[in-house]
Amino acid sequence: MVDKDQAPTLFPSFNARNLSAADVARTFVPSENFEKLCGQSHSLIVGPRGSGKTTLLKMLQQAALDAWKHLDAERIRQSVRFTGVYIPTDVNWDKQIAALGLGRVDEKIRDCLSVAAFTTHVLRSFAQSIDEAIPVPTEQDALKRYSEAVTRISDEWQLDRPARSFQSLRYCMRSRLNDLHRFAGQLQFASKEEANALVARTGWLHQNFLELSSFAIDVVNDLVGNPGKMWAFLFDELELVPANVREHLIACLRSTDQRILFKLSLVPYTDEMSQFVDSMQSATSGNDFVAIRLYYPKKEDASSFCRHLWHATLAELGQPDKEPEAVLGESYFQSSSDDWSKTTSAYGSDSRIAERFNSLAQKDVTFANFLKNHDIDPSDMQSLDGGERPKVVRKAVSLVALRDALLRSVDERGNAKLKSKVKPELYTGAETLFAIVEGNPRWFKGLLGELVKKHGSKRKIDVKEQLQQIEIVSKRFRALLRTIPCPKIGRQSSQRGILLTLDQVGKAFHTSQVAGPFSLDPIGSFTIPNDVPADLLESLGRAVNAGGLIHMPGEDPVDLLSTLRTKRFRLSYLLAVHYKILLRAERDVSLNGLLENVPDENKPTLFDF
């Protein structure tokens, strides 16, 4: 256990939060979503952990754009018409803000303190962005104008002493954070009346970041001779900001100052989602509103991005550039290129597909009956034309591949016997690995980045090595989900982790897809009913935000999750591998139906192969 001297290798170390703007830029791969984000519009990015929200926002900082080297960099840099002000947060800062006053001051005062902390933090970030965007002039007159501009801003921001440069303005705001903490601690010495009076007469506690920023923009834009210059406030991970601060921000989002853009990132599900969307849509006069989803209901949607990431990863690690299939092989579920070379159809009698159809029909009585009922001869599938039969065959291909790989036999009543050993190649190959990482850059690095680091791209990476890395990542992800509490369900006597609930869902999907009679339309997704208990809903929401459940939205581009009720979800494909199910959504059922027969907790419930 202690033999490793290498740097940390799994998920947290890939978190862009801990990287400088230049470091983020160094390995950044642009996407269609990034180009959308670069537009002159208010934007809301939603995605689970690791989906790249922080990376996208950090890339909008001047320092990141300047440092970025990529074929598309210059073109995209030119398209960015604003200066980004990145405002980070995290769970630590959230708890620190919430603890101001040590829980011993009135709620009203505590709210005032936390909004003041947030305001100071935003202004400090703004001062930093101005400092990075506007160098200190050397020419005497220009320096005088620069210094006067800073002084005017520091007066408006109610600093004790005027700052002389934007850098010192930034340091002043750091000092103010210190003052705020001391002030909050000392308030405890005061009676309620004294505390209220002290808070009331401390002017800087009641400032509004938007008004102060707007004033600073007037001054700075005047200084640079560009009155219409735009600034984008990039608020990252807003779900981690205390609730009262979020309310304050939602109100500010209604600003109609056309020099200010808001670009926010959030987890996929929050019950305040509709408030954020409404506020941003109401503030769009002159500026559009764009919603960007960083999760991919259909695996095909993430495939192209993953290919870009693949080539960027090889370049970053100094490996020869090769197509992913050349290193990882083809997916088990794809029709083989050999199949196409032998005949004009992937369904020819000696194709891999035909072999699997034949193989399954011999051991699965329910599938043999299915073929018979549909008048399909596995040895003669390429001649099927017209009607429903070709569609049926195409739809069955992946399911047949899965069942053939996993089943030993199925009798007429649908009683299935599973193979004791599963082919390692089942969940390997380029497209399958891309599906498993769900277009999530952090998962990509944890799985594919690590594979390339370990094995390089000079030779094909063995399926067993691929599987081993999948298991490492999957185990880690399951450990994370296990820590999310879930209320008791069914006959369970105590509260458990949400993972056991997801396991229950996964088991039901597996039974429908594999360990039961063949059905062309098995279940593989679920809808959360209206009557789901609130505490279970909360746990499911956390699983969605962790990336364990993927929302299957409708066609509406702003179909974001203000509620989970009546919405459809699938399991993350990283979990699907554990449950041995298809990497596609399949038909949905009500979640209630899946959880109705939760067994007693003393009986084995984990799905174990």
Place this chain on the structure above:
Amino acid sequence: MKTSLHSLTSDPCCKVHPSSLEQVQSTAFDALIASIGFENRARYFCENHRIHGTKKIAYAFTDRNKIGFEKNVAFFDSNGFTIDSLESIDFPIRLYQELDSVSSAKEGELRICIDISSMSRTRMASVVEVALMCASKRTVIVDFVYCVATYSPPPTEPTFIETAGPVTPFFAGWTTRPEAPTCAIFGVGYEPDRVIGAIEYLEPGPIRAFVPVGTDPRFLEAVVDVNQPLWDEISRDHQTFYKLSEPFNTFVRLESLLYSVKQEYRPILVPFGPKIFTIICLLSAVSHYPSVAVWRVSGGAGIDPVDCEASGEVHVIRAVFDKPKGNDLASFG
């Protein structure tokens, strides 16, 4: 104010020293504090060592009336202890009132002995806060006593995390650089996946681990075994093995680490494992106030209690709390 507590200030003053069972046995304490929970270990120290306390109080938990609870109550009741059964939220006020009354009745420094072996992390944090409050009137010297448990196998099933946050608001810490990465420093215990879950929750930058080493080698084996995925996360240089028998040495090592990491990062201490490491974290955070946070990541009420018997080993660490260098509100506004 809602309470009559004297409040904490921005500049708490605490110095930590080595101590020992022998020193504790030869000291006349103004107050001897114990806890009553389900662990049989709760009464071991007072049952097996003659400790002088002018005032003796055993604070009982209201939600842990299982396993050894009744025996613990019977012991403390028949040995001159005042038993105070209370919710944890009331603990700091009641403890402060008791210590304040002891303090009012004497001159000079206040000497307290506290057995933390069966105390919750939240109550331990409250003890430190109360000691800081009492120190506004006079020097408070506290010997924190820890009885090592006998080995019992780790739980086989991982458990969910119900609570994750600062152990109390005072220990939330503060920063003037919210953009700086967090550095998480874990005390490793043997709850499966607990540290990994906390890492995923906190998403820290660098990670450091303090790994406990007791007399019984099975502890270390179990800790290493249940935390297998963690060893891929933390390079060997960033793992510190600490001996339960050397709490002051551990304090020094942790404090030194904090000095180095806090220049660049925002440190969070997350003490799992033996309680002695929790008190070391709390005292270190006071020394670095307010830049270091101490968090509690726990499974909450869903966890079944497991008994702990004392092994016979007793270790002590001492903290001296002095009058703080407070700030005047007049300097604000």
